[in-house]
Amino acid sequence: MLGVIPSIVRTWKSTNSVSGYNWSTIRCFSSTGEASNVDEYLWLMGRARYKPVIECCGGTEIGGGFVSGSLLQAQSLAAFSTPVMGCSLFILGSDGCPVPKNKPGIGELVLGPAIFGSSTTLLNADHYDVYFKGMPMWNGKVLRRHGDMFELTARGYYRAHGRADDTMNLGGIKVSSVEIERICNEVDDCVLETAAIGVPPPAGGPEQLVIAVVFKDPGNNTTAYLQLRMSFNSAVQKKLNPLFRVSRVVPLQSLPRTATNKVMRRILHQQFAQLDQTSKL
Structure with missing residues (x-):
């Protein structure tokens, strides 16, 4: 088994740094740490005769994972097939309450309060305030906050969309940074990775979309930089929402x-x- 994180796979794919290696003895991959990408993980599977990628998502504060893939189930790329043993998952709807089980949708993921290995105290912070304050009830118990944005698909798979606090409000529409970054990362071969940030203007008003970009070749990006904003704009508007606009x-x-x-x-x-x-001053 080869354990990976999406950032490593993205670098391998973009730089072709693993060409020539023989991975035929790999039986499966495991992946955690970040929201993964279907195209990148299909490429990864192709290095090892299309052996499966088993996704796992968890956290230090719950002593391990809460949702995972499984070799006993049919898998879907960049997705999780099942909650782990002893854990129950819920997705909060727009009203802040859990949506019915098995109903497709996207929202903030919360956990049932009884989880093997979960924390009960925190250093330098109030455990109740961090994980339970303001959370909805389920079967007479307060649900536990986790903070990830998750989607339950029509086929019953879970997909991670990054942190709930990694979202922005663009023109009244809430969107995940990860969604925008996936589009921008594919705009030009000169781009190694991006980060999408919603920044309020100095004078106040709606958040403006700013894209931080890391180039594969930092010393040769002048021409690319001049064209990227228009390219990002075009791609985001075409693939995500025609009302979104890259400000910088x-x-x-x-x-x-x-x-x-x-x-x-x-x-x-x-x-x-x-x-x-500073520029305003």
């Missing part, structure tokens, strides 16, 4: 990440907001 493209050497390699969009949001405020 900001080139970066790298994206800020946590120790587990997750993009820290909050840091970028703070940096871009400070730049806007």
